[in-house]
Amino acid sequence: MPATFKNRFQLLRILGEGQQGRIWLAHDTQAGRDVAVRLGVKGDDDAVGLQHPGLVTLLEQVEAEDQPALVYEYVQGTRLEGQYFTVSTAVDLLIDLLDTLATLHAAGLVHGHVNAHNVVMDAQHRPRLMDVGNGRGSVQGDLQAAGQLFYTMLTERPAPGQPAGAAKRAELDGVLEQLFASMQQAKSPGADALRDALRDWRGDHRGTAAEATTGTLDFLLRRMRHTSDFPALSQAISAINKINQGDSERLQVLSSVILNDFSLVNKLLRIVNSASYGQYGGTISTISRAIVILGFDTIRNLATSLLLFEHMNSKSHAAQLREGVLQAFYGGLLARQIAQECGSREAEESLICGMFSHLGRLLTIYYFPEEFREISRRVFGGISEEAAVIAVLGLSWDELGMGVARSWLFPDRIINAMRPLPEGMVREPSSPNERLRAYANLSARLVPLVGQPPSKLAEPTRLFAPATGLDLRDIQRLMKEAAASLQGYLGAIGVDPRSSVFLQTLLREGTESSHQDTLEDLVLATAPQTGSDPASVLSAGVQDITQSLVSNFNLNDVLRMILEAMYRGIGFDRVLFCTRDAKKPVVAARFGFGSDIGTIAPLFQVDLASGKSDVFQAALERNLDVLIEDVDAPNIALHVPAWYRQQIGAGTFVLFPIKVGERMLGFFYGDKQDAGSLKIEANALNLLKTLRNQAVLAIRTRQ
Structure with a gap:
């Protein structure tokens, strides 16, 4: 079987075969995507392009060398x-x-x-x-x-x-x-x-009641999955939750997930550089360094919260939804303040638990607006909110939220924390999981009381006193501190408090006893920003690495920061850090960022013993920085190895070798798919070389 079909489809591996012919996983070099190709079969032209959420789409029919084939969308599952x-x-x-x-x-x-x-x-x-x-x-x-x-x-x-x-x-x-x-x-x-x-x-x-609830949840989930945006949100949050706490490469995995979303990266970096985290000193310009400085859990939870916030904040039926999202975000911050006040080690997880306690209501507003209006109509008619929700949806908001959280692979301790506590006094928690649940439940009961007289806070304070040890003054103070914390986020997440009745009420309460700030002042209190041009992003990265090098740094963390600065600064499609194998004459990719990096990295190997001189070997042997603008240019094509064309297939790339003393260790690699699309100005090129030199310094220091 040839390595390619029709000079376009790189055949990677067999997915299956049967009466309808053999089917291959292939990479369509023309469209730049993976597809499933069934060889030896001719199909119905009317089926080509037929779209439905339940179909694996037949993209096209092709024929070459007297062999027909059907090209399908590739669906993993x-x-x-x-x-x-x-x-x-x-x-x-x-x-x-x-x-x-x-x-x-x-x-x-x-x-x-x-x-x-x-x-x-x-x-x-x-x-x-x-x-x-x-x-x-x-x-x-x-x-x-x-x-x-x-x-x-x-x-x-x-x-x-x-x-x-x-x-x-x-x-x-x-x-x-x-x-x-x-x-x-x-x-x-x-x-x-x-x-x-x-x-x-x-x-x-x-x-049975359990069967009915399960069936209703399945039904609602199915409705959400058939919308255009829910699958993408689910995939992003599930990817974060799949990261194993014990995984030595979890920094790499979390960075990669976040870097897939340009808007998320910008918002997250603005938050970590805001007043809320200013005590760490210096500007943080890479997600990798943010994880190192603030901790994996902090960045994971902020990323998850922002994903939900950004997703829910983009709908056109915005007023009710915006209020609900802001209340949920505040609920998460309040749960975190409560946990910190109680001296809990679960403070960061409390943020997620407090925010996601409102998930069921948010999902209803966003995905089922007709049902939400019916619920509101029934509540206005005198029915309790809980009874109205169950009557309309067939299950409670808590059950919906927990069901979706479970489908997003949230751990059991977080799902457990979303469960409402029974009415009455809340006893002192005897485990970390019970503490999380108490903090999230108290926050959920306090959020609807924003703007109410202080006397309204007395009852939930009394009921939760055995679990928290907090009195009414503590609760009032924590609610104001959570409001101030939310204020620090507003600029970063792009929210004008004047657009929200809830924020106006909350921030007025949170400031009237202290600085008496006006809403106009709060709008201007945005987090510091770095420029978006390549030189600004790369320069910020150089400063980031410089600050890291004077501390007790981890070498792999610093190398990831350098790679990320290159990736974001130039806007590469993919970047890789490649090193020489200790046991055989091969330079192979160790880690990277960008599209399909999990598939590409294992295939990226330069064989130093092949006996054939190519651009990679030349760069390493002569310690040369190399920019290939077009791999098919007449003077270049013969020097680009076949493995690179078949496995990687980028039209333009750059190499920065890493040499420590007399020893060539490897190189940084960055590419773009389209030939001629990689343009690097002189100042940006100098900064890329500076980042490479910082890698050399870091390696030499650790040696």
């Missing part, structure tokens, strides 16, 4: 094959599948091989139907196959059998049995009719 579910979850999956088939059939297409092997659960736990466009069969056959798949999910048997068979995990009522009996008939309803009937059944059918 797990096959449905071998997985079994409760009735509630299986019904939701079948609804999604029928909705997908309805779209396919409406386009005049059939799938022809609907089965568990051809359904993949993507990163958002959404079922995606693969292999569209090369099936033969009928609409009826697709529906019968969907019915058989449903039974397989329930019975752990490949054959459908009887609906109420002994191996089923739960009984279906008569309506559902009749629905699937109709699938076996010669003429059955279409996929859309079956889907709608299932939705009706789903809304009416309730099992």
Whole structure:
């Protein structure tokens, strides 16, 4: 099998094969993305480009060397094959599948091989139907196959059998049995009719309370996942939560996740340089150094909070949502103040717990505005808020928030802290988890009382006194301190307090006993900023490294700071730090930042014993800084090795060798995809060399 197909698709590895032909994971060098290529198969032109959230999209058909191929979107996930579910979850999956088939059939297409092997659960736990466009069969056959798949999910048997068979995990009522009996008939309803009937059944059918709550949560999650923005938010927060506390490379992983979001980087750096963290001295210009100085937990929690804040603050139906987000942010800061006052080691985690205690309400405002209006209407009519929420959504805001937090991979201790405490006196916590829960719950009860007379604070203060040891004066002071802390964030997160009734009330209360600041003063109290041009970012990075070098620094941390300064300063697509292997004549990537870096880094290896001189070996042998503007330029093309073209494929790149004494250790590498797009001004180039020289100094110092 050739390494490439049609001089465009780099075939990386086999994903699977079967009756429909072999399918490869490939990199489309023209589009700059990974795809799935099924070789030896010709499909239906009408299926090309058909879009649906439940389809793995057929991008195009290609043919070369008399070999046809289908090019699909590459979706990472797990096959449905071998997985079994409760009735509630299986019904939701079948609804999604029928909705997908309805779209396919409406386009005049059939799938022809609907089965568990051809359904993949993507990163958002959404079922995606693969292999569209090369099936033969009928609409009826697709529906019968969907019915058989449903039974397989329930019975752990490949054959459908009887609906109420002994191996089923739960009984279906008569309506559902009749629905699937109709699938076996010669003429059955279409996929859309079956889907709608299932939705009706789903809304009416309730099992036990736990089953009903689980089913409702699954249903709401499915609605959110089908929006355009929720999957991206979920992926970012889940990536942060996946970082193992014991992972020696967690600084690298957290930095990489944050650096994927340019806006998040800017906001986070402005916050860590604001008055709230000014006691650390000096400007912090890289995320890597922020983690070193402020700690992993602090930056992780700030990043998570900002992700939610920025996401929720961008919707057009903004007024109610903005107030809710600001209240949640304040709730997190207040929980942190309470924890600090109580001398707790869980202060930073309390920030997340306090903020995410409001998650269910925020998600409802943002994703289910019609339901939120109905809840508000019922509350206005005299029903309690909790009763109104359960009546409209089918579960409480706390259950919704905890369910989503669980899907975002938050640890159990944080999810536990989001659970409301029962009414009555709160006893002294006997564990760190109980302390987190007490602080988050107290904060959640205090936030709605902002702007109320101090007497309103007396009852929650009394109830939580055994758990916190705080009196009314303490609570009033902590609420003002949390307001002042929020004030320090406003400029960084781009919020004008005059746009929010909640902020006006909060900040008025927080300042009237101290400096008597006006709201206009607060608007101007923004955090310091560094310039956004390459020279400014690189210069700030040089200062960052200089400050680190005079302390008891960790070498890998400093090297990551240097790499990050290069990455952000020039705007490379990818940067890598590469070193010589101690046991063999190879220079290989150790870590980096940028798009697909997890895939690219293991492939980046310069073989020093190949006997073939190329641009990488020349740079190392002669200790030369090299900028290749176009890898295909006539005078350059022969000096760019084949492995680089096949595995990396950037059109332009730069190398800065690292030599300590007489020993060549490796190099810094940065690239951009498009040839000729890497333009580095003279002052920026000098600063890049300064950063490289700082790396040499750091290595020499540690040696």
